[in-house]
Amino acid sequence: MVNPTFIYFVRHGHVHNPKNILYGRLPGFRLSEMGREQAQAAATALREVPFAAAFSSPQLRARQTAEIILAGRNGLEPSISPLIDELDTPYEGRPISEVAARKWDIYTGIEPQYEQPADLVARLRQFIAEVRRNYTGQPVLAVTHGDLIAFLLLWVKGFSLEPGSKEKLDTLGLADSYPATASITTFTYQTMMEDETPGLSYARPY
Numbered sequence: 001m002v003n004p005t006f007i008y009f010v011r012h013g014h015v016h017n018p019k020n021i022l023y024g025r026l027p028g029f030r031l032s033e034m035g036r037e038q039a040q041a042a043a044t045a046l047r048e049v050p051f052a053a054a055f056s057s058p059q060l061r062a063r064q065t066a067e068i069i070l071a072g073r074n075g076l077e078p079s080i081s082p083l084i085d086e087l088d089t090p091y092e093g094r095p096i097s098e099v100a101a102r103k104w105d106i107y108t109g110i111e112p113q114y115e116q117p118a119d120l121v122a123r124l125r126q127f128i129a130e131v132r133r134n135y136t137g138q139p140v141l142a143v144t145h146g147d148l149i150a151f152l153l154l155w156v157k158g159f160s161l162e163p164g165s166k167e168k169l170d171t172l173g174l175a176d177s178y179p180a181t182a183s184i185t186t187f188t189y190q191t192m193m194e195d196e197t198p199g200l201s202y203a204r205p206y
Contacts (some may be wrong), residue, residue: 003137005189007128007198008046010069010143013038013060022106025085031064038206039068039180045184045205054078054139055127057145058083065182066143083127084144085169088115090189107163114195117151118162124152130191146154149179156187156197180204 013035015023023029031039046069056066056078066078091099091106099106107116131140150166159168170177179185179202188199 002190002192005136006049006139007187007189008049008051009144009185009187010046010065011179011181011185012057012059012065012139012143013042013068013118013151014053015061015181020049021097022089022091022094022096024087024089025059026092027058030060035065035181036068037059037067037085038047041206042184043069045140045203049139049141049193051076051141052093052135053131055081055084055131055143056143058082058132059086059145062143063115064141066076066141066165069141069143078141079142081127081142083123083130084142084148087120087147088113090114104166105163117154117163117165117198120148121155121161122150124148125155128187129194132192133175136192146179146181149183149185153179153185153200173202174202176202182206 013031015029015035017023017029017033044074054066054070056062058080063078070076070078089106090110099155150159150169153172155161156170157172159165176183183202183204186201189196
């Protein structure tokens with residue numbers, strides 16, 4: 001019998017963002033002091049997990065979060081994976097107030113070169129398939145971003161991948177209505193069946 005495969009999806013910690021913009025993939029957005037404390041809380045919550053591998057989005061805030069979680073783990077360092085990168089959006093660099101006025105819908109009406117929720121889930125499914133194939137029966141860390149985790153949860157629960165479907169997160173019984181910074185969403189796969197629905201758990205460790 002194969003041991004379960006655990007994938008710990010961690011959202012990066014709170015970001016230093018003095019201009020209050022949607023930073024997206026813009027370079028240089030680091031963790032704030034609060035974000036470093038949140039990442040340390042995640043590290044404490046995961047301290048007993050013997051990660052076989054770790055992956056991070058290319059974004060600085062995710063890399064810093066991963067480094068804090070992995071500190072003191074005998075040289076285990078995160079591999080950078082574009083499959084768990086932040087979404088590609090034309091609203092990058094725009095004021096948060098503008099995005100909030102759209103009810104955080106940064107998908108409706110955008111040009112086709114930018115990503116839709118289904119695009120996010122497609123690359124996350126590829127990432128999950130690779131992890132399950134290469135690290136069967138082992139725990140793996142993946143530090144990524146809020147919308148990616150949100151739409152992945154909705155996909156697993158069978159909801160349509162429409163921009164407005166994020167509102168359905170409230171029906172999943174999570175402690176938060178959206179993945180909090182430095183939150184831990186764990187996917188547990190008991191088999192190697194491609195279509196297996198994973199077990200889910202969610203925790204905000206602070």
